[in-house]
Amino acid sequence: MSSSISPLAALASIITSGVHTLESAYSEHGVPFPSLDEPYSAGPLDNDAAVTATTHLIIAAAHQLIATIRTPIATIHDYAPSMYMSSSLGLITDVNVPDALKDEPAGLHVDVIGAKVNVDSGKLARVLRYLATRHVFREVTPNVFANNRISSVLIKSRSFEQLKADKSTKYDGAIAAALVGHQTDEGQISNSFFIEHLRDAPKDVETPFHLAFKTKATLWEWYEEPINRLRRQRFANAMAGDGERFPATIFTGGFNWNTLDAESVIVDVGGGVGSVTLTLAKAFPQYKYVVQDLPEVIDGQARTYWEGQSPQSVSDGTVTLQTHNFFEPQPVKDAAVYFMRMIMHNWPDATSITILKHLRAAAAPSSKLVIFDMLMLHACPDPAGLPPPPYPLLANLGLPVGGFITAIDLHMLNLLNGQERTVSQFAALGEASGWKLEGVKPGALAALVFSAV
Numbered sequence: 486m487s488s489s490i491s492p493l494a495a496l497a498s499i500i501t502s503g504v505h506t507l508e509s510a511y512s513e514h515g516v517p518f519p520s521l522d523e524p525y526s527a528g529p530l531d532n533d534a535a536v537t538a539t540t541h542l543i544i545a546a547a548h549q550l551i552a553t554i555r556t557p558i559a560t561i562h563d564y565a566p567s568m569y570m571s572s573s574l575g576l577i578t579d580v581n582v583p584d585a586l587k588d589e590p591a592g593l594h595v596d597v598i599g600a601k602v603n604v605d606s607g608k609l610a611r612v613l614r615y616l617a618t619r620h621v622f623r624e625v626t627p628n629v630f631a632n633n634r635i636s637s638v639l640i641k642s643r644s645f646e647q648l649k650a651d652k653s654t655k656y657d658g659a660i661a662a663a664l665v666g667h668q669t670d671e672g673q674i675s676n677s678f679f680i681e682h683l684r685d686a687p688k689d690v691e692t693p694f695h696l697a698f699k700t701k702a703t704l705w706e707w708y709e710e711p712i713n714r715l716r717r718q719r720f721a722n723a724m725a726g727d728g729e730r731f732p733a734t735i736f737t738g739g740f741n742w743n744t745l746d747a748e749s750v751i752v753d754v755g756g757g758v759g760s761v762t763l764t765l766a767k768a769f770p771q772y773k774y775v776v777q778d779l780p781e782v783i784d785g786q787a788r789t790y791w792e793g794q795s796p797q798s799v800s801d802g803t804v805t806l807q808t809h810n811f812f813e814p815q816p817v818k819d820a821a822v823y824f825m826r827m828i829m830h831n832w833p834d835a836t837s838i839t840i841l842k843h844l845r846a847a848a849a850p851s852s853k854l855v856i857f858d859m860l861m862l863h864a865c866p867d868p869a870g871l872p873p874p875p876y877p878l879l880a881n882l883g884l885p886v887g888g889f890i891t892a893i894d895l896h897m898l899n900l901l902n903g904q905e906r907t908v909s910q911f912a913a914l915g916e917a918s919g920w921k922l923e924g925v926k927p928g929a930l931a932a933l934v935f936s937a938v
């Protein structure tokens with residue numbers, strides 16, 4: 486697409502008009518736009534679809550503007566050492582720095598922080614300054630650091646003293662911290678074998694993770710090993726957090742649940758702790774739900790999760806927690822709906838087809854399959870992609886949309902030999918396993934609805 490307006494002016498204009506739209510939306514709600522300097526607190530427009538769309542345009546334009554005006558070598562100098570962002574976030578999360586600063590709005594001197602978290606204060610100052618320079622934490626006065634809007638989301642749910650006393654429950658209810666822990670521990674360790682794996686690894690070594698941890702087990706089998714219990718718990722907490730990060734409407738509106746008969750059975754296959762089921766069971770309490778996962782997940786975090794969130798759903802039989810390996814025949818026959826959130830992207834095509842065939846074999850002719858997953862989007866114009874964005878933005882909206890999808894795609898490659906897929910790739914998985922793609926509801930996670938054929 487071409488335009489008489491220069492790319493720089495077009496990008497600046499997207500930013501200016503977007504900022505105007507945001508300020509108007511906040512002023513209509515009588516609240517100021519949240520300050521980067523203040524800890525995060527939930528606001529009325531956090532999940533507002535129009536605000537999110539405007540925010541995406543501004544971020545895409547701002548990022549493209551930086552890429553346009555910055556010298557190429559400066560951009561390379563920024564991107565190439567980005568592993569220090571992972572390391573820095575990993576360290577401060579692991580040693581509980583945001584928690585140490587939780588009740589310190591004026592900040593603490595790094596000597597005090599270092600003593601509290603048991604890290605050399607001279608080195609910690611450099612890590613915190615790296616982060617503060619990238620808007621995570623605030624350097625209030627030289628060497629005095631405070632939480633800001635971004636660092637504060639890494640505060641865990643236990644007090645600093647409890648976190649130090651008992652590491653086994655460190656990540657319970659700590660959504661963002663658990664995600665950082667997963668990505669910067671098993672993710673980053675595997676990533677150090679990423680180049681070697683893609684370039685040199687024998688074909689029977691499935692992923693960089695397998696090279697890094699010298700294992701033949703899948704990530705899930707590895708998590709089941711007793712030595713990885715804390716990592717498995719952390720991962721489950723991160724996924725439970727995803728249930729809260731993605732708006733409930735993705736799940737409640739992704740399929741026309743109201744068309745089902747009362748008491749229909751809905752199966753959450755590979756459901757983790759069952760956070761999507763919790764959302765659905767709150768919205769549609771007339772149905773029966775089964776959350777299935779591997780034994781350690783069901784008998785561990787899933788039971789604890791439901792005891793905390795909605796014990797009566799389990800005691801009155803609305804929700805059943807069931808151990809099931811989805812590579813074995815599906816025990817719940819003729820369910821109204823089998824659904825999976827962020828399962829298909831964990832597996833390569835052949836394995837995904839096996840999972841889907843087990844569901845098809847258990848399904849009734851009327852059963853539906855609903856897959857909630859991200860859709861891969863090309864960076865170039867694509868009739869199957871997003872509606873064309875304003876000139877001169879990338880067709881997948883760059884950083885805020887395509888950036889997230891492509892990062893998770895590489896994370897899948899790194900740990901699982903999985904991948905994010907386009908709509909036609911999902912349709913092909915369905916065709917190979919007896920499911921016909923009937924409809925796609927796009928969104929932060931798409932809902933792909935299949936019927937049995």
Ligand SMILES: C[S@@+](CC[C@H](N)C(=O)[O-])C[C@H]1O[C@@H](n2cnc3c(N)ncnc32)[C@H](O)[C@@H]1O
Nearest residue numbers: 705724755756757778779809810811812826827
């Ligand atoms: C990315 S998580 C998604 C969890 C859940 N669907 C959600 O969105 O919160 C993948 C889940 O698949 C489960 N899983 C892996 N292999 C499995 C298997 N063979 N059978 C059943 N569940 C499995 C894992 O334990 C994990 O909970």
